[in-house]
Amino acid sequence: EEAKSQVEGMEDAYSNEPKRHPSLKPASKTPFNAEPPMEILADSFITPNDLFYVRNHLPVPDIKEDEYELEFEGEPGSKTITLSLSDLKKLPKTTVTAVLQCAGNRRGELIEIKPVRGLVWNAGAIGNARWTGVRLTDFLKSVGVDPAKVKATQIQFDGYDTDPTGKTYGASVPADKALDPKSEVILAYEMNDEPLSRDHGFPVRVIVPGVVAARSVKWLNRISFSDEESWSFWQRQDYKGFSPSQEAEGADFSKAMSIQEMPVTSAFTYPKNGSKVRVKNGKISAKGYAWSGGGRPIIRVDISADGGKTWYVANMDKREPKCEGTYSFCWSWTLWSAEIPTPKGVHEAELMVKAIDASYNSQPDTTANIWNFRGVLSNAYHR
Amino acid sequence: EEAKSQVEGMEDAYSNEPKRHPSLKPASKTPFNAEPPMEILADSFITPNDLFYVRNHLPVPDIKEDEYELEFEGEPGSKTITLSLSDLKKLPKTTVTAVLQCAGNRRGELIEIKPVRGLVWNAGAIGNARWTGVRLTDFLKSVGVDPAKVKATQIQFDGYDTDPTGKTYGASVPADKALDPKSEVILAYEMNDEPLSRDHGFPVRVIVPGVVAARSVKWLNRISFSDEESWSFWQRQDYKGFSPSQEAEGADFSKAMSIQEMPVTSAFTYPKNGSKVRVKNGKISAKGYAWSGGGRPIIRVDISADGGKTWYVANMDKREPKCEGTYSFCWSWTLWSAEIPTPKGVHEAELMVKAIDASYNSQPDTTANIWNFRGVLSNAYHR
Ligand SMILES: [Mo]
Ligand SMILES: [Mo]
Numbered sequence A, B: 001e002e003a004k005s006q007v008e009g010m011e012d013a014y015s016n017e018p019k020r021h022p023s024l025k026p027a028s029k030t031p032f033n034a035e036p037p038m039e040i041l042a043d044s045f046i047t048p049n050d051l052f053y054v055r056n057h058l059p060v061p062d063i064k065e066d067e068y069e070l071e072f073e074g075e076p077g078s079k080t081i082t083l084s085l086s087d088l089k090k091l092p093k094t095t096v097t098a099v100l101q102c103a104g105n106r107r108g109e110l111i112e113i114k115p116v117r118g119l120v121w122n123a124g125a126i127g128n129a130r131w132t133g134v135r136l137t138d139f140l141k142s143v144g145v146d147p148a149k150v151k152a153t154q155i156q157f158d159g160y161d162t163d164p165t166g167k168t169y170g171a172s173v174p175a176d177k178a179l180d181p182k183s184e185v186i187l188a189y190e191m192n193d194e195p196l197s198r199d200h201g202f203p204v205r206v207i208v209p210g211v212v213a214a215r216s217v218k219w220l221n222r223i224s225f226s227d228e229e230s231w232s233f234w235q236r237q238d239y240k241g242f243s244p245s246q247e248a249e250g251a252d253f254s255k256a257m258s259i260q261e262m263p264v265t266s267a268f269t270y271p272k273n274g275s276k277v278r279v280k281n282g283k284i285s286a287k288g289y290a291w292s293g294g295g296r297p298i299i300r301v302d303i304s305a306d307g308g309k310t311w312y313v314a315n316m317d318k319r320e321p322k323c324e325g326t327y328s329f330c331w332s333w334t335l336w337s338a339e340i341p342t343p344k345g346v347h348e349a350e351l352m353v354k355a356i357d358a359s360y361n362s363q364p365d366t367t368a369n370i371w372n373f374r375g376v377l378s379n380a381y382h383r
Helices: A003-007 A083-089 A106-115 A136-142 B003-007 B087-091 B105-111 B136-142
Strands: A025-028 A033-035 A070-073 A080-081 A094-101 A126-135 A154-162 A168-174 A186-191 A205-208 A220-226 A267-268 A283-291 A298-304 A315-319 A334-343 A354-356 B027-028 B033-035 B070-073 B082-084 B094-101 B126-136 B154-162 B168-174 B186-191 B205-206 B221-226 B265-268 B282-290 B298-304 B313-320 B334-341 B353-358
Touching: A070 A083, A070 A205, A083 A186, A094 A186, A094 A205, A126 A136, A126 A283, A168 A220, A267 A354, A283 A298, A283 A354, A298 A334, B027 B353, B070 B087, B087 B186, B094 B186, B094 B205, B126 B136, B126 B282, B136 B186, B168 B221, B265 B353, B282 B353, B298 B334
Parallel strands: A070 A220, B070 B221
Antiparallel strands: A025 A033, A070 A080, A094 A126, A126 A186, A154 A168, A154 A220, A186 A205, A267 A283, A283 A334, A298 A354, A315 A334, B027 B033, B070 B082, B094 B126, B126 B186, B154 B168, B154 B221, B186 B205, B265 B282, B282 B334, B298 B353, B313 B334
16 A cells, blocks of 8 residues: 555656546545545445545556456466456356445544554545446356365456556455355446446456455456465555554564455544534434445444443435345445434534444444554544 | 343242352353353363353253254245254264354443343353254255255244243344355254253254354254244344443334344453453463454454553464464454563553454444443453
8 A cells, every 4th residue: 555665667657547536535646546525425325436436556557448358377287268358248247236445444543643654545445336247256167167166265366557567466365255156256347337447447357345445456467266365565565454553663464464354334424524513403413334344234323422421323324125134245335324412502512433233343442442554444433 | 131031930940950060150040051260261272061151041951862853844834854863963973163152241341331131241151162963054955955045034943941931942043144054053962072961952952153152052942944033032132232322121122133143352361350460570461262253263362551552462372273364264262362561660550452353353442332231242342
């Protein structure tokens, strides 16, 4: 996630970037990283394509549809197979509605505690979209691989995007996760019923529902099996969590787990975070989103206007019917709202929100206790 | 979990209870509920049978091995099949090491905030054992049911234990979970390589790894498929979580989710919780357990001796090799220890511990914010 280190000597590489919506607020311009205004996030269950946060690690590849190649190498040592986009589009088509969330979403709150490396994100580095393409398991069957019989423990993905040394963005996901049809990992070529835009991975990206967005590799160029995690910088030296007392100096990345499933989170889209709100007619209005990794549905959203003395249960306004169950396979978010009754005489209040997921995990109370020098996994109560 | 309501008019029903180890500390005697002394819990990775916490809801059935019957009714309307214990023992035998934890474990800490209904448990209503028996999926295949083709959404279990009106203890688990071979749900007849004791469900109990122990029905008498959760009191009117501001009066159980997967937790087995500890040679010694539901491995245990200003990473002393992975299928606990360095001049400290699981969920900071009138899911930092 450290933008600067990726761009030295690449000034020209950013001469062919796509146009972006003027409402996207850049956290960095080269590579381009931007989030929408918070207030639009809870306006619709599906985040519009042009307002969906963009998180690029490198210059945006400019891939012509008919030149696109997807390479596949199965168990180590097997022959590489190459497919075109039209080959992919001949395979069974499926759609999954899923959240993508940056590991660094809400990093701004960590920075208030103590500086961290990385882009300054507010709570908008998250979005919910309909992704259409080919299920990874269907793709594998089409090339003669039985997903149930794969011996490799990691599925690696590489993008077309390259750094100045020619290294590509890469990531990997445990095979148990990626090869289970219920995980609904897909090779997506449409986002909200339109072809992927360049910023979102045209023509093909991986979608790994329930998992940090960094593993949903854009501009997908290669799928391979391995017994090791991807050796990419972003898998090995980034996107990992550490104890609050671990400083960057001396951190042993090899001993920390790469982020996969993300923890439960929630945030206000209204009122603006950090603001004191006015009480109207004895009530405070609030709305926002809640989501958890691993497909775990949100079962409750609690809001307090008095520092935790009392908690008010929010209405779950928008969520998929399948997210009302008690187990997993819920990849999309829950949009909620609340009208919080306030005692007489109270004219101003500070709100906080926490969500609870179907494993009854809930959010940490305080940001300080989950601070980490990489500035990831910022999921304390939103205030 | 309300002991009293189950026992009215059942005084005689408790005349044939098994003998128990004198070290088990009863939280109630009829039904019998007891936990071992905390300090023994982290002594061994496998909790000894006679010191494993006991959580009975009703009198202990006295079942003769050759009279035991397991009834099975598949999709609604299908014929009931009856199996004997020797029928079961002819099926493929498998072993899974798994934690069982009571929903009310650590309820004592909630009671310190505000009274709750239910048994007063310290942090010992948890244990880790080797369970041997028949995988549910193997059992189903043996009676002609393909687990992959089951249409029902819930698998219901009923015990031989009955209340005064003749109703049995019952529970259910979502079919997605119970019918996935990777979930390793088993019909267990051995605990740590010995036949189950009466207190632990002789001759057969269900083990649903990663899920609240209340669903691992003891003295298993019946398995049935349904599109509804079990109608038992314990599924519908108990073992559910609520918002901290919800009082018992007026609580709508139909709108709360029955607990299945449990949230991440950790606890000190030494020093005793709530105690101030002496510093020796500039260090404080501590040890304990950590565990998370849904098979999520523990990836880190953080301890603070200064109220969260600094955090020390504990050593993970004992865990299964498969729990070192990044995904699920880790059902057993992690035993940890730490020698926490303390600044000069500090002679006494209060410790707190939090664990982080493979979804990077961690524990809530404070008990007050997760208080609930049923006194379940008490997983805040242990102090
Ligand atoms: Mo990210
Ligand atoms: Mo329990």
